[in-house]
Amino acid sequence: MGKLVAYRVLFAVPQLAIVSLVVFSLTYLVPGSPAAAILGTAATPDAIAQVEAQLGLDRPPLERLASWFGGVLTGDLGTSFRSGVPVAELLGQRFPATLSLVLGGMVVALVVGVGAGVLTGTRPGTTTDRVITGGTVLGLAIPEFWLGLVLTLVFAVQLGWVPVVAWTPITEDPVAWLRGLLLPSVALGLTGAAIIARQTRAAVVSALAAPYVDTLTAAGVPRRRVVLVYGVKNALVPVLASAGITFAILIGASFVVEKVFTSPGLGSLMLTSVIGKDFPVVQGVVLLTAVLVVVVNFVLDVGYGVINPQARPQ
Amino acid sequence: MSAAVTVGRPASASPLRRQAASLAQAWRRLRHQPATVAALVALVLIAVAAAAAPLLAPFAPDETDFTAALSGPTAEHPLGTDDLGRDTLSRVIYSARTALLVAGGSVLVAMLIGVPLGLLLGYKGGWYDRLGSRGLDVADALPGLLVGFVVIAVLGRGMLVLIVAIGLIFCMNFARMTRAVTLTERKKPYVEAARVSGLPHRQVVFRQVLPNLAGPLVVQGAVFLGSAIKVESALSFLGLGLDESQPSWGGMLGLAAEHQADHPFMALPPGIAIVVTVLAFNVLGDGLNDALSGRRPTRRRRAARSAARPQRAGGIPPASAAVAEQHPRAERPVAAAQTVRPEPAALELRDVTVVADRPTGETVPLVADVALTVARGEVLGLLGESGSGKSMLAKAALGLLPAGVRLGSGSVLLHGRDIAGCSDRELREVRGRSLGVVFQNPQANLSPVHTVGRQLAEPLRAHLGMSRVQARERAAELLDLVGVDDPRRRLGQYPYQFSGGMAQRVAIAIALAGEPDVLIADEATSALDVTTQSQVLDLLLDLRERLDMAVVMITHDLGVVAETCDRVAVMYAGQIVETGAVRSLFDRPRHPYTAALLAAHPSADRDVDRLPTIPGRVPLAGEWPPGCHFAGRCPFVRPECTAGPVPLTDHVRCVRAAEIALEVSEVAHA
Ligand code: SF4
DSSP states (O other): OHHHHHHHHHHHHHHHHHHHHHHHHHHHHSSSOHHHHHHOTTOOHHHHHHHHHHHTTTSOHHHHHHHHHHHHHHTOOOBOTTTOOBHHHHHHHHHHHHHHHHHHHHHHHHHHHHHHHHHHHTSTTSHHHHHHHHHHHHHHHSOHHHHHHHHIIIIIIISOSSOSSOOOOTTTOHHHHHHHHHHHHHHHHHHHHHHHHHHHHHHHHHHHTSHHHHHHHHTTOOHHHIIIIIIHHHHHHHHHHTHHHHHHHHHHHHHHHHHHTTOOSHHHHHHHHHHTTOHHHHHHHHHHHHHHHHHHHHHHHHHHHHHOGGGSOO | OHHHHHHHHHHHHHHHHHHHHHHHHHHHHHTTOHHHHHHHHHHHHHHHHHHTHHHHOSSOTTOOOGGGTTOOSOSSSTTOBOTTOOBHHHHHHHHHHHHHHHHHHHHHHHHHHHHHHHHHHHHHOHHHHHHHHHHHHHHTTSOHHHHHHHHHHHHOSSHHHHHHHHHHHHHHHHHHHHHHHHHHHHTSHHHHHHHHTTOOHHHHIIIIIHHHHHHHHHHHHHHHHHHHHHHHHHHHHHTOSSOTTSOOHHHHHHHHHHTTTTOGGGGHHHHHHHHHHHHHHHHHHHHHHHHHHTHHHHHHHHHHHHHHHHHHHTOOOOTTHHHHHHSOGGGSHHHHHHTTOOSOOSEEEEEEEEEEEOTTSOEEEEEEEEEEEEOTTOEEEEEOOTTSSHHHHHHHHHTOOOTTEEEEEEEEEETTEEOTTOOHHHHHHHBTTTEEEEOSOTTTTSOTTSOHHHHHHHHHHHHHOOOHHHHHHHHHHHHHHTTOSSHHHHTTSOGGGSOHHHHHHHHHHHHHTTOOSEEEEESTTTTSOHHHHHHHHHHHHHHHHHHTOEEEEEESBHHHHHHHOSEEEEEETTEEEEEEEHHHHHHSOOSHHHHHHHHHSTTSOSBSSOOTTSOSOOOOTTOOOSSOTTGGGOTTOOGGGGTSOOOOBTTBOOTTTTTOOOOHHHHHHO
């Protein structure tokens, strides 16, 4: 297991290095000068030069690259051009809400998705199977943010079961935090659940057709146990292998969903920064998101090694 | 070189022709998928509505009417209005234009970037591919929507930017898919041949790979059109899409979100429009995938079968055949005692019929009227070619028949108790406890993600109610019993750490855990190499003796029968055609099929999957002749053979058994 972790770290480091390189080069892709883009058409050359100096755009690329990597390693991602606040601080303020939402969504996606997949995969062709599988096809077509709107309408506005504006930091009131997270997590997680349910169903069906199922059943192990312990664990191997992609999708979707629930996450920060061309912040958000995806993939891969012995390096 | 050219030319035409044929087939299949047809109709309607928006929409999309602002559904505004009094219905219709235009454009962009990239990586291979694939992996670290954000941050807002942004999100998927298809295609002989014949690389790629890529591209294209609409609506919802003057479903929802407390209805029409459109694209994609891949399973299955055949024919000659002749089991005292047989048979099958229910509603027999007995301590061989129904028989006895196959009639008696038709719960007591089974494929018989010890403990805990610790102790003993060295350490290992022979020993240990009275070995040694095979067979015989079990050896291998069995039953096309003691049956076959088997393999050293001396092949289930199933291939056939069902009389199923004197050599010459 230790070897797997070490191996995976070796893979993650260059991945992060490349991502941060790509993020760094963003400002070079802006047509014309980023400073001109920031200031708009009415900017004077003086003002542009001043902004360029402020952003360090006037320095040679290699020097900038070196200081960028130095900053990344020390957690200094520059300062927001619009607010003058250090980017790291801005990210720190917004990260808890995004992390809560995405983890909540992932829990919903995994629990509902694996549950539905096992339910349908163990009884293919039945009415239960057809209804739930039809539900997953529908689930894939519903935009998360619209589901959020509809859920809010029904459960917050009409029924009043949960507050409309929901975000409470966990440090303030864990119960309120959880209650507020309920609807956003469901809205965010159901599409992921549909993806996972489809994969799980297929995996369960093929796992249950495997000869070891017959071997164990023929040895007198109760069918239920064979299905739930052996079939499901084998089915989880391919599902877990692709859960990282689902997670990345959820992060992206959370940026939109949080607007519906006015949750103070990275999404709204990103949105204002994109509109305001606040490049240091945009770079920071992208980098943080990439780190999150890489870390989660790392954890998933180690988990994958736990359930699939063959994935452990020898 | 010229030979290569002649190979190259017809081959280069083949993928196109194949493609055309399969497209026609796919289209035929598509028409029988009501959901796909419905999706297609819905999409055509949406496209028509988008194109004819000025004619269909009651108002212009930006026509404001402040007197009717934020109205619910009225006669004039069937879907209500927004805060500027703009007609929701009209805006929903006009928004379809935006959605389809952006989605179509972005999928086009994605293909234009992704397909050439994938072709390059797949075709060039080597460093290109390694670097490129790593790049695709890195791209996975960024959520698609974030890529969209970044592109818009860098380039600003606008229709073209939106299309490029969404296109960039999906281009990686197209690249990955194209790379995969190219990699498989370039290894195929016709691409190689075309390359050898001197066609320029580019031509090879475009002529050979692209036609094979068309199917997957269309499927993915349809699905990504749906996804692109979702992304477009999300970006518009955030206000990063097109500017306000361009109506879009996402933008309408952004407005609705501001009024969700006072005018909740506003969120419904645009949302439903998105869901219906995306759903239609997804269903279309799924349907296309089914229709296009429908041909694949049959083709692949056929390929797999023909690939498997030469392998098996290339066969494993059991070295033990000669040994078996020196020590014929039939003469052993144990077997001699069987003729008296004082106790009830350990396992008795009475008139067992197994049938398959076809989707068409007809019922096809797979096994007909099989009667068999095996006594304690006896080894019974069940010999037959593949397709004779011998494995179905084993599964029928255990109640493990696959879906669509069932026990038609008959009884399965274990020490006189009928277990046919017992429920799963009742069978649980029987399986592994009275009747154990070992299947063919050693590795696949064990779950790859559980330790061997855990799987071995399962039946111990189920049958003997052992605790975890006890089960572990006993599991180690069992592994020792089946000849696995260092059992305690091996318990903690996974199946992939076992060789085929060792894995099969574990499977035997699992079958033996409940101490069954009868062990069915269903081709249990067929997948093993010669040496391992005889070791495992010796183990089975040894265990039979030590545990006083009855063993049913299901096999297509005459050598296995000769080496291990006391008695043998020969199966042909779902029926038992002859039974007898191994020695006498091998010396004096009474059924022409048995004789033919032996003639084909006089030294009993090969499996019976091919019978070079008799023309024809085993009739498939459902195509059995009315009389003797062997009539089509029998050199002694007479009209009376096909008149009606032939009963098993005096251990042989042949109307002419009494009159024809079979010599092995005679059949060979007949
Ligand atoms: S019944 Fe007739 S056809 Fe069948 S095996 Fe006997 S002789 Fe041949």
